Amino acid sequence: MTEDNNGTAGEPTEPTEPKATDPKAAAPKASGSGPTVTKDQAAGAGSATEPKPSLGRAMLDAVITGNSAVVTFLAIVLALVVGGVLMILADQDVLDQFKYFTAAPGDALSSAWTLVSDAYTAMFKGSIVNPDTFSDGSVKDIFRPLSETITQATPLIFGGLAVSIAFRTGLFNIGAQGQIIAGAVFASWVGFVMDLPPVIHLVLVILAGVIGGGLYAGFAGFLKARFGAHEVIVTIMLNHIAVLMLGWLLTTDTFRRGGQTQPIGKDAHHNAVLPNLFGDDLRVHFGIILALAAAGFYWWLLNRSTIGFELRAVGSNPDAARTAGMSVARAQILAMTIAGAMAGLAGVSQVMSSTNPAHTLTPSIDAGIGFDAITVALLGRTKPLGTVLAALLFGALRAGGSVMQASANVSVDIVIVIQAVIVLFVAAPPLVRSIFRLRGARKGAEGGLTAKETVGVQA
Template sequence: MKIFNYFGNYFSNRETFQEIIVIPVFATLLAIFLGLLLLIVSGSSNEIALKALIALFYGSFGSISSISETLTAATPLIFAALGIAVGFKAGLFNIGAEGQIILGGMAAVIIGFSFQLPFFIHLILILLVGALFGALYAFISGWLKATTGAHEVITTIMLNLIAYRLLDFFLRIPSIQKEGRNDPISKSILDTAELPRILYFLDPNLRVHMGFLIAIFAVLIVYWLIFYTTIGYEFRAVGKNLEASRYSGISPSMTIILAMSIAGLLAGLAGASQIAGVLGRATPGFSAGIGFDAIAVALLGRAHPIGVLFAGILFGALIAGGRQMQVSADVSLDLITVIQALIIIFIAAPVLIRKLFPWIFR
């Protein structure tokens, strides 16, 4: 496997390379294989399974439009998973990305329809305020943990539930609900707040938007933050060894609050980019479980920003390809969920991958 060795040189050592690239790649291949096996075992013919496989690849990377769909689906996943990765680095398990996305999205909707502003300024404002509300919402969990020791897994789950109800309530407020509608749906944001489609010049229907470019930028920023700044150093120190970080003069409380807030900021950005780039308005369940899929993405990306970028694109591809699979092979979208779950199982059990493919780890 010369090619692996070649790329391996870009990482400080071979183990890291295996951890963030090789194992996820083989976990994914194995999961897709098992997913198709499941299809055959459950009674589909080999042809359908093959068709599904082809649709999965075609629907995700087979054409410009499918690539566009893949990246569109990947964008909010990358944002939110980056946040979760930042949390992981500081030893925090943020289950609350979903709630933070909802808060960020709601704030973005209000900014989006209630101000008349020039194009670029409006866009920046909608993203900033969305990020801010995500951060504030996550701050609650961080603050509770730092001051009372309340576990962030519990508090973020509870805040998720509160966020769902808050959204239901929010969509019924007369000044927010769309005029002339009885169902819970918000007004639409103005054109000036929309994230422009980046492949507009090829085909106006290609949905991939500027949010994807911002997500790549965020990957670089988070990479720099974690590995090249004192703040990231503090995050990692607290995450790896709380006692030693106290000894070194770091304040664990402040670090936890800051890490949690940054995690929320990125999730809020996911919500805002989804509103400003794809949906244009809020509906019940507009968050669509992105916050939970993002946990899987962060795990698959081994909480490494670059890993998160690729994992996010992969999950985006599974979503986009899954839709194609449903259409052309008539295979339920649930198969994608199964594949996603299998990937996570194999990631969580890297020994299994090492045992199954011993030849790549020599």
């Protein structure tokens, strides 16, 4: 009879188990339980036993929880509602009807509904399809609104990709405007100076735009990597320099069209122009093929290449990337150069496509695309497919806005307001879910715009 370790006498001593070196192995097991199951094994077992939800159930869950795609769609709906309210507030005739709302509420609501519905109907007819053209039997007339949307979206795709790739590397490329101008200047010069066979000339024009935009943005990346200059300040200043430089170039004999006192550039040779895909009646041009190819390249670069892995690593945590042996400076310069090349293609699209019938440089050649590209990238969450879809949406708003102004007498500026409100709601998913009473999405599936998880922008 001995005394055990707890000091209790008269009981036989239980054999002691050897001490476990692993803390998890030292954890006590429940009586009658089997082998210890880890968390990963339990998750795997649960996924193996639970049936996979059907497509309809998955879509319903997405709507209820409010994932990123649903939040984006609802943000667009809310923006259209806000736009409709602003239309009502800006129309004096409708406001006069509301002065007698208590006496004749039906008249006030009817006039408001007529105004908003006519405006959005005109926008739809100008951007997607016009049902009135079905009876004419002309296929080109039926597809002309969609053609205008794609044409307007083409440079926005390039610009959105230019902003997105910088975001994913932790850089805020706000200089797409200057990079578009640089690409347009290089492309225009090659377009009117040289006279080459069609394919060769077009390829050289495209390469010139890529080089022009890439060098201009690469310089900003070099200043960031070498001297620590903040890319936002640098790219803003480069925007101003590009605008002023363009204005000066159009006063020189090298770029200004002969016999003109106005700042208009020389006409490019026909062989250097991006060809229309469906004839002269529809303005869709070869640029949309280049834009989709650029989006595919962007996806491959980030998800299937070593360089893309380094860019994403630097964007997520530059200190950890540096510790792992990656060159942060090289990644920053390379990302900005690629971003500038994308923006340069937008410049090529602006100066060498059907959107510019004379194919000449003008002081407004960028057409505000550089800043719209930022909202396109944010709405598309810096992803290739999202950026393309966001560009198509903004292209539809641009194409339909002009028709809306002509048909419904509603200012085209309402389109700018709608774009801004869309980005506002997309940037605040909790606000959208609270309005529609949606449950919160799981962490990691939020879809909100955060510097670390979405765009990698460093403070």
